[in-house]
Amino acid sequence: MTEADVLRYNAIPSELLTGAILEIGARYGEAQLASRHRDRFLQAVQEDRYVGIDVLRSECTELPITDIDFFELSAGTQSYDHVLMLEVAEHICLRDWPRLFTKIRGCLRPGGSAFVTVPFKEQAKRLAEYLPVFRLEPMGGHVVYGITPGMIRLFLPGAKCHVIRKHYPFKTVDESWFRALARFGKRVMLHEPLAWNWLRLELNALVVVWSKPKTKVTEK
Numbered sequence: 001m002t003e004a005d006v007l008r009y010n011a012i013p014s015e016l017l018t019g020a021i022l023e024i025g026a027r028y029g030e031a032q033l034a035s036r037h038r039d040r041f042l043q044a045v046q047e048d049r050y051v052g053i054d055v056l057r058s059e060c061t062e063l064p065i066t067d068i069d070f071f072e073l074s075a076g077t078q079s080y081d082h083v084l085m086l087e088v089a090e091h092i093c094l095r096d097w098p099r100l101f102t103k104i105r106g107c108l109r110p111g112g113s114a115f116v117t118v119p120f121k122e123q124a125k126r127l128a129e130y131l132p133v134f135r136l137e138p139m140g141g142h143v144v145y146g147i148t149p150g151m152i153r154l155f156l157p158g159a160k161c162h163v164i165r166k167h168y169p170f171k172t173v174d175e176s177w178f179r180a181l182a183r184f185g186k187r188v189m190l191h192e193p194l195a196w197n198w199l200r201l202e203l204n205a206l207v208v209v210w211s212k213p214k215t216k217v218t219e220k
Helices: 003-010 030-034 038-046 094-107 150-153 177-190
Strands: 021-024 050-054 063-068 080-086 107-118 160-170 200-211
Touching: 003 030, 003 160, 003 200, 030 038, 038 050, 080 094, 094 107, 150 160, 150 200
Parallel strands: 021 050, 021 080, 050 063, 080 107
Antiparallel strands: 107 200, 160 200
């Protein structure tokens, strides 16, 4: 977990943490509980309103995370008031985006909202094509780059988008030097412009909020 992870959760509007919540790619639950919304997440768990899923296995007891692929989730249609998906779409092949966002829309009740964050216009050189290690944690795992609001609105029409740019420490207290250096190395080698800033890194995230129409709309 890094300061950037927490900053993304801090960006969630408080009203999107009411009602039934599905979080896709919840990871280990650490950033949620370190964010300003800690009490809201815990309350949602206590009231059995929160479902967090991830392909990674989590040992967090305060915020239970189920290790399951979202595509394999057999949740009923229109089951949730809000869907959260932070820093997930860039890890999923672009050809699977139609299926991903169609399922997200199908999970939401009419009037429900989706909160999505992705790296904003992240660029990658061809180096990533030849060094598979750069697609593995802790260096990344991204397979889609250069994401823009227009790309997201193809699947979430009318979505409201804004960009957050904030600086955060190069290394957090609970982070190993190996992970911090690997993350910095990836940024320098794969991103343009080069980020020669040894003391801090910049969060450059696209934040998307989409509301499902209250009137019935036929999904394609």
